[in-house]
Amino acid sequence: MQELIYQKSKSGRQAITVPKLDVTQKDDLIPNEYVRSIPAALAEVSELELMRHFVNLSQLNHCIDKGFYPLGSCTMKYNPKVNDSLAALEGFRELHPLQPSEQVQGALELMWNLQQSISAITGLPAVTLQPAAGAHGELTGLLLIKAYFKDKGETKRSKIIVPDTAHGTNPATATMAGFEVVEIKSNEKGLVDLTALKAVLGPDTAAIMLTNPNTLGLFEEEIQSIQKLVHEAGGLLYYDGANLNAIVGFIRPGDMGFDVCQLNLHKTFSTPHGGGGPGGCAVVAKATLEPYLPKPIVTKKDGKYILDIDRPKSIGKVKGFYGNFGILVRAYAYILALGSDGLAQVSKDAILSANYLRSKLASRYLVTHKQPCMHEFVISGSRQKARGVSAGQIVKRLLDFGVHAPTVYFPMIVPEAMMIEPTETETKQTLDDFASVMNAIDDETKTNPEIVRSAPNTTVVRKLDEALAARKPNVRWRP
Numbered sequence: 001m002q003e004l005i006y007q008k009s010k011s012g013r014q015a016i017t018v019p020k021l022d023v024t025q026k027d028d029l030i031p032n033e034y035v036r037s038i039p040a041a042l043a044e045v046s047e048l049e050l051m052r053h054f055v056n057l058s059q060l061n062h063c064i065d066k067g068f069y070p071l072g073s074c075t076m077k078y079n080p081k082v083n084d085s086l087a088a089l090e091g092f093r094e095l096h097p098l099q100p101s102e103q104v105q106g107a108l109e110l111m112w113n114l115q116q117s118i119s120a121i122t123g124l125p126a127v128t129l130q131p132a133a134g135a136h137g138e139l140t141g142l143l144l145i146k147a148y149f150k151d152k153g154e155t156k157r158s159k160i161i162v163p164d165t166a167h168g169t170n171p172a173t174a175t176m177a178g179f180e181v182v183e184i185k186s187n188e189k190g191l192v193d194l195t196a197l198k199a200v201l202g203p204d205t206a207a208i209m210l211t212n213p214n215t216l217g218l219f220e221e222e223i224q225s226i227q228k229l230v231h232e233a234g235g236l237l238y239y240d241g242a243n244l245n246a247i248v249g250f251i252r253p254g255d256m257g258f259d260v261c262q263l264n265l266h267k268t269f270s271t272p273h274g275g276g277g278p279g280g281c282a283v284v285a286k287a288t289l290e291p292y293l294p295k296p297i298v299t300k301k302d303g304k305y306i307l308d309i310d311r312p313k314s315i316g317k318v319k320g321f322y323g324n325f326g327i328l329v330r331a332y333a334y335i336l337a338l339g340s341d342g343l344a345q346v347s348k349d350a351i352l353s354a355n356y357l358r359s360k361l362a363s364r365y366l367v368t369h370k371q372p373c374m375h376e377f378v379i380s381g382s383r384q385k386a387r388g389v390s391a392g393q394i395v396k397r398l399l400d401f402g403v404h405a406p407t408v409y410f411p412m413i414v415p416e417a418m419m420i421e422p423t424e425t426e427t428k429q430t431l432d433d434f435a436s437v438m439n440a441i442d443d444e445t446k447t448n449p450e451i452v453r454s455a456p457n458t459t460v461v462r463k464l465d466e467a468l469a470a471r472k473p474n475v476r477w478r479p
């Protein structure tokens with residue numbers, strides 16, 4: 001375990017040199033009650049020690065820059081560093097959100113252009129860039145649907161249909177937006193069961209929330225029939241765009257018949273994930289929902305970009321100011337750099353990687369749904385479970401080989417599920433290495449199951465009590 005910085009502390013060492021005070025000191029500048037009487041208990045270390053401390057800390061955690069990160073549903077792909085440099089350009093970085101529009105025309109132009117690009121990518125005309133993450137975008141989208149029905153006087157539309165393959169945020173968001181959730185079972189192919197859908201559609205249906213491909217990584221082949229059925233019942237279709245990596249540049253949610261969708265910019269459009277954020281999200285909708293978008297919206301008037309707040313039907317603000325601007329810069333740079341052909345190549349490569357890797361694992365791990373997958377796939381560890389080793393233990397063993405664990409036990413309809421998303425940015429060699437490790441772990445479940453059960457064996461910390469860590473996080477070091 002790394003020595004703590006406090007253990008290195010030696011009185012008198014310092015990592016910074018503060019310039020000499022060159023103004024007259026005013027004694028009463030800080031009121032007496034705020035003046036510190038005991039010196040702050042900070043570690044006293046040299047600049048080099050401080051540097052090593054943070055570099056070492058940064059390497060304790062797994063990250064995409066260090067190794068493979070096949071975390072299904074999360075799109076942990078490599079994001080070009082150039083986009084970070086662009087977001088850090090002084091002209092973007094030093095902007096103040098309260099500056100008047102005339103002073104920030106460049107930033108507004110970027111947002112406007114991004115809105116146009118996202119509209120072209122999704123096939124839907126109305127865009128807001130305000131939400132801060134995917135789930136936040138879902139909430140924004142459902143509030144638009146709610147405002148729309150309220151405006152039409154259809155207040156009885158209180159139900160949101162969610163398939164059993166849906167990401168957990170979908171039912172949670174629907175509940176948070178004040179709707180009732182109606183779950184429908186998937187058919188044997190892992191897709192929406194049309195009979196089950198028909199049975200729950202009615203005058204109380206507000207919308208169906210779908211992601212396509214779904215969280216099994218499978219494309220909803222009956223999407224045209226689904227959209228027809230829902231629209232005929234007077235409901236709307238919400239598209240969870242977290243899986244856009246599989247279709248970007250090929251098919252558009254608008255063309256599939258969706259009315260509103262969210263795009264997690266930090267997944268498909270090149271913003272690094274980290275510590276739960278900061279993320280970014282665009283919500284895109286049909287023209288009929290445009291009046292309800294959060295305000296302000298960047299629009300163009302007399303050749304100038306403005307922040308339009310004169311929107312009487314708007315659901316209001318969903319976030320301070322105008323969204324996470326740095327994320328918007330990254331997303332726009334990524335879209336411009338790739339262009340439409342490059343974006344289509346992203347999905348082609350993501351799909352190819354997933355199908356290739358699935359075929360390399362299929363002889364050892366059970367593949368419950370046989371049709372080709374899109375950008376991610378689910379395998380079951382039920383054969384290994386029969387030998388006394390669970391999926392949770394298998395994925396922890398991967399950490400010993402320098403690979404991040406895939407998503408596990410989700411979606412819940414697959415027993416001992418392991419959900420793997422290789423992404424388009426990995427080489428064939430990395431995928432081959434991963435398959436070899438997974439197959440070696442399968443061998444271990446027969447020859448040395450204990451080494452899998454006890455994993456991780458080589459990481460900085462061993463098996464954690466995850467429930468305790470989540471409920472009672474202990475993040476403070478005390479001497």
Ligand SMILES: Cc1ncc(COP(=O)(O)O)c(C=O)c1O
Nearest residue numbers: 073133134135167169240242264
């Ligand atoms: C299918 C799906 N929908 C929604 C979300 C929520 O997105 P966020 O984590 O940005 O809130 C995720 C995130 O993992 C997802 O995979």
